[in-house]
Amino acid sequence: MSNLNGIIVPLVTPLQDRNTLDTEGLERLIEHVIGNGVDAVFILGSTGEAPALSYKLRLELIERTARLVADRVKIQVGITDTSFEESLTIANAASEHGADSVVLAPPYYFTTSQQELIEYINHITGQLPLPLYLYNMPGLTKTTFEPETVLQLADNPKIAGLKDSSANMMYFHKLKYTLRNHPDFALFTGPEELLAESVLLGGNGGVCGGANFFPSLYVSLYQACKNKDLDTVAELHRQIIKISSTIYCVGKYGSSFLKGVKCALSLMGICNDFISEPFHHFREKEREEVRKHLLDLGLL
Amino acid sequence: MSNLNGIIVPLVTPLQDRNTLDTEGLERLIEHVIGNGVDAVFILGSTGEAPALSYKLRLELIERTARLVADRVKIQVGITDTSFEESLTIANAASEHGADSVVLAPPYYFTTSQQELIEYINHITGQLPLPLYLYNMPGLTKTTFEPETVLQLADNPKIAGLKDSSANMMYFHKLKYTLRNHPDFALFTGPEELLAESVLLGGNGGVCGGANFFPSLYVSLYQACKNKDLDTVAELHRQIIKISSTIYCVGKYGSSFLKGVKCALSLMGICNDFISEPFHHFREKEREEVRKHLLDLGLL
């Protein structure tokens, strides 16, 4: 059912302030990633700070993104929410504006049993206007889609695949084995540090935050994997780990990944680096450090 | 600043279905708890399933509760949200309808550093129309208010106290010691299983889910603690642990507490036991078990 493969960019949400989009930045960002060959954009994910945005802003972002992308690549919209009703509202807006699919993690305040998770997913897909990708992100949601749970859900025709952001390759391999009789169920990998191995061993692609500022790196790595060019894979993988060990490790924050990506985009002149609460953007000292790493990568 | 002490009921949200209040049930529930002597009601907390409710429903609940309580006891309103803007909207509604204070846990999708948590709290209190109680609930929010953080926040005149639902008495004692020079900063305890000891050792009261269906038990225990009547304390404490070990342990669910409370209220004819996704109410087998425990407690 899914014919999505390759590199999906989980777009940051360019902001002027907490409740105002940086609309010019959004346009430049979309041109940057499409121009460098990504296969899809994913808005309102974790990298997009979706839970921190007001609902009004989320709806505006859907509308503007759809207009700017203009059918050049696929659009995925995150509808994860603690409230069933609010998830539906976002999903309906996504459909109206021509998005291709929606992405849903478990409700993330309470934790649920696997049985209740299955009921929840089957319940909501009954009302969804678009194909759904499950989103496994236990570090933030506290609930895992166990492989047996995914196997049960794989028969639901509304569900196209799963994005795994568990950062756990044991889980990924087990899941792929469990789904061995569902070859059309797509598996994408969240942490870009695991892109190489997941594609080499059967994954459909990656949802790579770094593709916001350096899209060609991830597109090239995906191609090298498909071409079985292991020397290139090793070299590009090493660059990704370098980015992860430098730009995403500036400061002492759990949120350094998001801050690093937005700071890089700001330094590259693509968009504003405002981040909504509870975070704040990098201040001058960290910004200088990111600048140095970008120079080293040849991105400035 | 705070003159709230004693037993606060974290009201369940009586529902007819996912998006419709059980308004008659809400009225009976409020009369039940006020008639049995509780000191305050707290709506839109975890026990109230706040994150699972649509925003429209949250606003309706504030308005109706305020009207039904009619200034007989204090009203607290939960404003915890992942979005700063949406927290403010709820807080403003609470103020308009005459609530006494608001309650705020850290944004619960991302985790934050303590420094960012302090900035977030100071930032939002600058715009809040009502006194604020901090809500420490790391099991659900993944972020703890460290004692040193609370000490820094205790100088903020908008902050009246903290409710601790960590279930960790080591933390509670350490926090109380850290705040030894802030005698007016109120400390309430979440898990009712820890009510006795926290009040005996200096806490201001409890936020007790069981007080929805058995308010007099918690009110009596609080009084016995204040009266230093240790024999009564021991006996009532034992009853609370019995409730916790029976009604809250029916089924194999992480959510048995919430399901047990709503099921008990339904069996007692107080309100509907509908629970919003991702949960569902107890089905017949579990309901029979709860009935048996209520009979044993003399509540049916």
Add this chain to the structure above:
Amino acid sequence: MSNLNGIIVPLVTPLQDRNTLDTEGLERLIEHVIGNGVDAVFILGSTGEAPALSYKLRLELIERTARLVADRVKIQVGITDTSFEESLTIANAASEHGADSVVLAPPYYFTTSQQELIEYINHITGQLPLPLYLYNMPGLTKTTFEPETVLQLADNPKIAGLKDSSANMMYFHKLKYTLRNHPDFALFTGPEELLAESVLLGGNGGVCGGANFFPSLYVSLYQACKNKDLDTVAELHRQIIKISSTIYCVGKYGSSFLKGVKCALSLMGICNDFISEPFHHFREKEREEVRKHLLDLGLL
């Protein structure tokens, strides 16, 4: 079966170096705690660094302690080990030298299921020459004695009780309720910060590391609890939290508790503060801080 109640001191192991006892220090330490009224000494526990000591040293410590205590108070000996055989060897030595009971946590390298834990305990008690206290210490052993497990083990006549070092009062209360028909099964509490509430609500006493250097404080608190003298309880409890928040928080180490206790004993002239690998004793800066706190407590 158990007639042990009150304050048990988990003795530190005074060392001259990694493999040599500070025998004079051991003698002074034993006189200090017995002279101040403790009810029992417990050697080869976590506070005694048992797992870090060579077996030769463990056997020597048993023999010397028994000789120095000379039947004035009860002696407990820790036999926790990852190897069944080595646990038995220590238990047999304890028995030969006249110890009163042994203490056993789950094997702490692998984690076990509750069913295997029950089999293990029943298996080893069949060969033990002395009554056994279970030791619940999941933070270090990774395995909890679930209340239902303890209930099954409570019928084993070799098992006298349980020491709970989980620092989790929810667990303690649940366990006590589960064992309501086993009034002779003794429950002791590990963290001294929880001594007051556990004794007020039905516990048999505490295993208090701070009783190494300040035994009278813990003995007095236990007596105040038994006398239902809540004002004294509150005051002594506050002193314990002060010690916990000062002496046990010096430096940035997970091991500050152990280092603080040994440093205090050294400053008071009782014994050497050598600590075996992987730790080291406090160096001058931390030592000065501990000295200041001891002066403040009136112990220097």
Add this chain to the structure above:
Amino acid sequence: MSNLNGIIVPLVTPLQDRNTLDTEGLERLIEHVIGNGVDAVFILGSTGEAPALSYKLRLELIERTARLVADRVKIQVGITDTSFEESLTIANAASEHGADSVVLAPPYYFTTSQQELIEYINHITGQLPLPLYLYNMPGLTKTTFEPETVLQLADNPKIAGLKDSSANMMYFHKLKYTLRNHPDFALFTGPEELLAESVLLGGNGGVCGGANFFPSLYVSLYQACKNKDLDTVAELHRQIIKISSTIYCVGKYGSSFLKGVKCALSLMGICNDFISEPFHHFREKEREEVRKHLLDLGLL
């Protein structure tokens, strides 16, 4: 310094009972793995149940293994212990009997800071007669060798490399990047499910428990990785995940891996499947299930 590469078998310890080696089983096991091309045997690791064995048995195992291997492949000996002295005793025995290297995880009862871990490792290597491999196994030891810690230790000439059993490829890649200027520092991977990707992306080999009963599978996968034969890699990787999802998942035990491996060896007529406390071997029902899986793999 290290010239070890490829597949290391973490040998199970064949036992007749808790304290008696199955010496004939040990001989058959060693012939089985050497005959199928493994590069080294590693005794007294987690798979070897080292912590559960008496010290007498550990020494006997070293002596017998050395005699049986007779210099045909390299021998590694685990010396992980909570006691510094006992680690040294095992290391000296390993050296006397001609082992090639020793393997050491952090002491696993207490947790240590990274600074103390560095001191501990440098301290013990000063007394070790053989090259050392660090062993990162945080799931059991509760202490991680942070990449920066390993970087500091990499200059210690006694340290040849690290085996990573964290099951965390994010860590593995970060560690490899951190050590980019230490090309001779060897990195081996613990979980066999991650063998393919770690070797494809620069690792030196694997320590594969399944190589006890199916050594040729792991040897072939390693060779396919070195030959950049991605189709064979994918096929053999899939077989490993199948073993992991079947034989290692029999029963509901955390210890199913160890029980599955010993049960397979027993069914194949190689050695006894006795397991020391706190575990027990698979009983008839689970044994039948393992038999079915072995038949399916063509191993019976």
